[in-house]
Structures are given as structure tokens and as C-alpha cells.
Amino acid sequence: MAGAGWAPPRLEEFILTERLGSGTYATVYKAYRKKNAREVVAIKCVNKKSLNRASVENLLTEIEILKTIRHPHIMELKDFQWDSDNIYLIMEFCAGGDLSHFIRTRKILPEKVARLFLQQLACALKFLHDRNISHLDLKPQNVLLSSVENPHLKLADFGFAQYMSPWDEKHMLRGSPLYMAPEMVCHRQYDARVDLWSVGVILYEALFGRPPFFSKSFAELEEKIRSNRVIELPCRPRLSQGCRDLLQRLLERNPLQRISFEEFFTHPFVDMEHMPSAESLCKAVGQYISRAEELKTLVTSNNKTLLQQGNTARNILKEMSRDKPRLYAALEVASAAMAKEEEGKEDSDTLDLYQQSLGELLLMLAAEPVGRRRELLHSEIQTLMGRAEYLKEQIKMRDAQFMGKEMLSESVRSSCTLQ
Structure with missing residues (x-):
């Protein structure tokens, strides 16, 4: 996308430094927030000129x-910004690189290590599946590691992600062969089971150091993919049943x-129910409450930013809807819900207003003809x-904290006693 000597773009709040990687239409940089030199982020810079219609859709879906x-x-999207040339996704920085590099430098991973990463990936996929x-587009290059010393898996790059149930079929070719x-590849017809x-x-x-369809040419790769042969597992290294x-x-x-x-999710090898060890629970108990508060503050901060970003488009839509009293009234209910949320009233009454307006x-959307108002209405919905989803999570989080603190502490005390 850029020449070797090309300087990174400038952002008012950040200092962009080394290039971490690049793809078809984006380059990712390591960056520091100017007001807080200790905060390191990754900034995905998408050149607007390189975007075609499909890549615009992918980017909007990724942000959404x-x-x-x-x-x-799952790697966190902290914020997104834009200027005349680029769109910027400000992401969580993962210092451990990607899983592909982690595997290459170690040739193969012991089964215990592979299982730990698999459990973490399963947790992320369960969250998404729900x-x-x-x-x-699941591949080792899109699985990042939080740090070098104590790596925790972070699923990244949602450019091809879609909202779809296990039975929704798609026909567009996505991902890496x-x-x-x-x-x-063979039918270009698939559902969520491809993940x-x-x-x-x-x-x-x-476990084996290379993927099952590893090939020296694309023709060889295509032949292996289209074959009906069962995937054979190598005899070495030896694996558990x-x-x-x-x-x-x-x-x-x-x-x-x-x-x-x-x-x-329930397979004995994945064993999601027994992921945390007693040792990790004991270490976590002192951090649990403070981390929950920290997360709440972070999400609330991001939430306020997102609320403010939608105001302009919402006001335009309301002006365009004055000739439709029912549509205008529903938008007023939505505005009332937004106002209550901005006041900090993140409760079931506010959620009811959101659900009423939706x-x-x-x-209204089903009856709205194609045009600018329909586009704005679709975006507003x-x-x-x-x-509404955010509020549900906040209400659940508060309920869980209220009901679960004592249960968690008791569970951890019991685990520590058993050690």
C-alpha cells in the first residue's frame, strides 16, 4: 500500500511509530497516546482511495x-476516527505478535500449550456464537498474543465477519485458502460451521507445525482441498485420544x-468449564473487583463517545421525517432513551424505551422506499x-457483580484451600 520510505499518517492525539503489518487495504502501526505516554495502542489505517464497495462493507461490519x-x-476496538485520506481504527495493542509467528519460532507446540490456546479461542467463539x-477468516495470523512473557490469546481482524446463524448460507468467497x-472453495456455499x-x-x-493442506503451489493446494480424502493425522508427535x-x-x-x-464447546478436550486453575483463581481474587470497575469505566468512556457520534445523523433523520408523524414519534422515543443514558440512567426503564422505539x-424500515432516508433509518436502527445490547450487558454485569461477589470469593477460597 505504501513505499518503504513512506512516513506514517499523523493523528492529533497519537504518535504513530513502527509499522506492525499491512494487508490489502490497511496498514497497522504501533502508537502512543500523547496525553498518556504509557498507553500503547495499535492503529489500523485504511486508505480511502484503496477501498472498493466490498471492502467498505467489510470495514463497516468490522467497526459495527x-x-x-x-x-x-477478543481484541478491543477503543475508538475510530477519519480524515480526508484515511479511516483509523484505534485498537488494543498486543505485544506478543501473532500465533503464526509463535508457532514458527517453536516449530510445534506441546499439546498442553495448544490446548490452553484452544480453550481461549473457544471462549471467544462461544461469545461470538451466542x-x-x-x-x-480464522487463521493463526488473526490470533494475537497479549504479551511475550504471559501470552493470552486475542482474536483479531473482523474484516470478513458477518452476523449469521449456523444455518444462514453465504456464497461469497472469503478468507485464506x-x-x-x-x-x-468448492461450492462457495457455506454457513457458520466453516469457523x-x-x-x-x-x-x-x-501441533504438527504446518496446516493439513500445506502445498508448494496453488494447483497442489486446490487439488488437496477438492479431494475427498479423509484428513490423516501424523503419528508424531503422539497426541491424547x-x-x-x-x-x-x-x-x-x-x-x-x-x-x-x-x-x-462441550468436548472433553476443550473442557471450557475447567479452564482456570486453582492457582490462577487465587491470583485473580485480589484483582477481580478493581478490574471490574476499571472495565466499567473504560466501556462507559467508549459508550459516551459512540453516543455523541450518532447525534448529527440522528438529527438529520428527524428533520427528514417530519412528514411522517409515526416515524418522527419513534425517533423522539429513541432520543429520550439516549438522553436518559447520557444522564447515567443505565437501567431497565431506559432499555424499555430503546426496545419500544426499535x-x-x-x-417503518420495512415500508420505507429506497433512498437517503432509508439509509439513515437503517443505520439508526x-x-x-x-x-440496547450494551444496556443489557451493563444491567447483567451489575446483577452479576451484586449476586456473584460472595460466591466468587467463596469459590476461590475453597480452591486455594485445596492446593
Whole structure:
């Protein structure tokens, strides 16, 4: 995208330094926030001139998904900005590089290490699956590590992600051939189960040092993908029976016979219920309350930014809707919900207002003809859905904190006593 001597773009709040990587239409830089020199971020710079219609859709979907989700194993979108040349995604910085580099420098990973990373990836995928989000480009290059010394997995790059249920079929070719499910390449017709195939390829590469369809040419790769041969697992290194069973079920060419999401999340090798060790629980107990408060402050700060960004478009839409009293009234209800939220009233009454306005606006959208007002209305509905989802999470978080603090402390005390 840029020549070797090309200087990074300038952003008022940040100092951009080394280039971390680049893709088809974006370059990622390490950066420091000027007002807080200790805060390091990664800034994804997208050159507007390089965007075609498909890449614009991908970028908007990536922003829409990342701005509404928070999870310890998904890279956080802190903010996004733009100028005349670029769109900037300000992301969480992961100092440990990506999983691909981690595997290459170690040749292969011990089963115990691969299992730990798999559990963390499964946690992220469970969170996404519960929200009908499919990543569609799972590969080691899109799995980042929080640090070098104590790496925690962070799922990144949601440029191809989509809201889709396990049965929604897509026909567009997405992702990287080495990690694509066969049905994506052969039929270009697929559903959410393609993510499970990609998990199998990542696990295979971690354990054996290269993906199952590793090839010296694209023709060879295509032949392997289109073949009906069962994926054979190497004899070395030796793996536990549970690990081999999971790999074979993930790398099932026929998506109808492939392991389901529910079976994957409950598989004995994944064993999500027993992820944290007693030791890690004991270490975490002192940090739990402060971290919860810190997270709440961070999310609230991001939330205020997102609220402010939607005001201009919302006001334009309201002006365009004065000839439709029912639509205008629904937008007024939405504005009332926004006002209550800006005042800090993040409660069930505010959530009810959001849901009331959404019920009306969705009916209005179905009847609205193609045009600028429909575009703004569609965007507003997406924003309001994000606000409603955010409020639900906040209310759940408060309820969980209120009900769970004593239970957590008791659980940790018991775990520590057993050591």
C-alpha cells in the first residue's frame, strides 16, 4: 500500500511509530497516546482511495461488530476516527505478535500449550456464537498474543465477519485458502460451521507445525482441498485420544457431519468449564473487583463517545421525517432513551424505551422506499440495537457483580484451600 520510505499518517492525539503489518487495504502501526505516554495502542489505517464497495462493507461490519463487543479474548476496538485520506481504527495493542509467528519460532507446540490456546479461542467463539457472529477468516495470523512473557490469546481482524446463524448460507468467497473449509472453495456455499473447520486447521498447525493442506503451489493446494480424502493425522508427535478425536471431528470435510458448535464447546478436550486453575483463581481474587470497575469505566468512556457520534445523523433523520408523524414519534422515543443514558440512567426503564422505539422503527424500515432516508433509518436502527445490547450487558454485569461477589470469593477460597 505504501513505499518503504513512506512516513506514517499523523493523528492529533497519537504518535504513530513502527509499522506492525499491512494487508490489502490497511496498514497497522504501533502508537502512543500523547496525553498518556504509557498507553500503547495499535492503529489500523485504511486508505480511502484503496477501498472498493466490498471492502467498505467489510470495514463497516468490522467497526459495527467490534464497537459493540467486549471480551478478554477478543481484541478491543477503543475508538475510530477519519480524515480526508484515511479511516483509523484505534485498537488494543498486543505485544506478543501473532500465533503464526509463535508457532514458527517453536516449530510445534506441546499439546498442553495448544490446548490452553484452544480453550481461549473457544471462549471467544462461544461469545461470538451466542450473538450469531461468524468470524469467517480464522487463521493463526488473526490470533494475537497479549504479551511475550504471559501470552493470552486475542482474536483479531473482523474484516470478513458477518452476523449469521449456523444455518444462514453465504456464497461469497472469503478468507485464506489454507484455512478455508472445503465447502467455501468448492461450492462457495457455506454457513457458520466453516469457523469450526478453521479452528481444526489452527489446532493441527499448532501441533504438527504446518496446516493439513500445506502445498508448494496453488494447483497442489486446490487439488488437496477438492479431494475427498479423509484428513490423516501424523503419528508424531503422539497426541491424547481426546485431542485426536476433536481434530478428526473438526476436520470433517462434510459440514453436515462436522462437529457442531454445541458439541465443540462441550468436548472433553476443550473442557471450557475447567479452564482456570486453582492457582490462577487465587491470583485473580485480589484483582477481580478493581478490574471490574476499571472495565466499567473504560466501556462507559467508549459508550459516551459512540453516543455523541450518532447525534448529527440522528438529527438529520428527524428533520427528514417530519412528514411522517409515526416515524418522527419513534425517533423522539429513541432520543429520550439516549438522553436518559447520557444522564447515567443505565437501567431497565431506559432499555424499555430503546426496545419500544426499535419495535416501531423496524416496522417503518420495512415500508420505507429506497433512498437517503432509508439509509439513515437503517443505520439508526443498527445504532439503537447496539445501544440496547450494551444496556443489557451493563444491567447483567451489575446483577452479576451484586449476586456473584460472595460466591466468587467463596469459590476461590475453597480452591486455594485445596492446593
